[in-house]
Amino acid sequence: MIGILGAGAFGTALAVALAQGGRSVRLWARSPEDVARMAATHRNDDRLPGVVLPPKVSFHADAGDLLEAEVLLFCVPMQSLGGFLARHQDQFARQPMVACCKGVDLETLRGPVSVIQAARPDVAAAILTGPSFAADIARGLPTALTLASRDSANVELQTLLSTSSLRIYRTDDVTGAELGGALKNVIAIAAGVVIGAGLGDSARAALMTRGYAEMVRLATRLGARAETLAGLSGFGDLVLTCTSPQSRNFRHGHALGRGQAFDSGVTVEGVATATAVVRLARQLGVEMPVTEMVDALVSGRVTVEDAIPNLMTRPLKQE
Incomplete structure (x- = not known):
């Protein structure tokens, strides 16, 4: 049983x-x-x-x-x-x-x-x-x-x-599986913001790619294997939640992007996770700009109008 x-x-x-x-x-x-x-x-x-x-x-x-x-x-x-x-x-x-x-x-x-x-x-x-x-x-x-x-x-x-x-x-690889499932919710909120704000599918693809880089960066810093993040619990889950309105995290971000309220009775795990991960990343010295921006957005510290330019004007770097 x-x-x-x-x-x-x-x-x-x-x-x-x-x-x-x-x-x-x-x-x-x-x-x-x-x-x-x-x-x-x-x-x-x-x-x-x-x-x-x-x-x-x-x-x-x-x-x-x-x-x-x-x-x-x-x-x-x-x-x-x-x-x-x-x-x-x-x-x-x-x-x-x-x-x-x-x-x-x-x-x-x-x-x-x-x-x-x-x-x-x-x-x-x-x-x-x-x-x-x-x-x-x-x-x-x-x-x-x-x-x-x-x-x-x-x-x-x-x-x-x-x-x-x-x-x-x-x-x-428990750490890789845990963090893949946790972090993809944060990136899904960001993907929802991108689509809700009308920035297009090309911007969403870029956001997902850079978000995935953050997922791997933090997870491997904590001892996870990069190949775990490339599997179902990481990349697979990221694709699903960033591309479907069935995802509560994506819908929450979409509402943010459109400047609309979201049902407070719906559990959106990525909101609390973003806050927790920002604290964890800072303790470890891991750079996570997408996650930090999601945390600032969901907490109301920045607006969508401020968030996008802040990400786009970060220093240019090698991929």
Whole structure:
């Protein structure tokens, strides 16, 4: 049995895909009302409209109901992960814990795996990341993801989480996988700004390229392998989130570029990640001008009208 903590769009989509692949899934939601509604309808239309959850998915408001799971998938927002683990860790056994969120914790400047390891050093910790939209996963469309762990349980988890439509690759480069998934959200906000401001696809391509250079620069400074950033968890995810309006980060940036408000109820992981990464990069002496500009934009310290010229007038250099 697989336990999924978090019944947002991504957690619900994984529950659908894994149950359709023959796994029994227990899906935890914070709200007892949501649990009762999903149990009655086998739908989660607030998060994933039009999708019917298979019979092998059961619904739970008590995290202790997932005690017997072979693995726990944490589909909660990155900035909530540490607090969630602190509140519920006594309800879990020693099964592997897999983060399904992307970002850098604002308080500790840690990635998801490090947050899990700090809370539960006695369990195998991993991250599931890569180019994926919840709606595609739930519809059974082909999706490939990266599972990163330093633990030998990586191979067993790869098999357990793979289905006919969900192809899982594995790596032991946790730092590369964490930072690829985190940083691409920041660059996706910038890409949205570019398109929203009407600067065109050529400008977006340039932005993505220079943003990718920043991703590699910071990740390798922290010990990641450059080839990990060239894979699904880095380049693959970057392309998806910078080019599709399904991406919340891209949509947020697009609204910024057009001078429009964005729904404050939608979680946009790249906003907090930009702030955290700027702090981390400064500590390490790593230059990240795109990330710094995104942080300044989302915090309201600069306007779009100021941001673009500031990037374009940086000193000329060799690529």
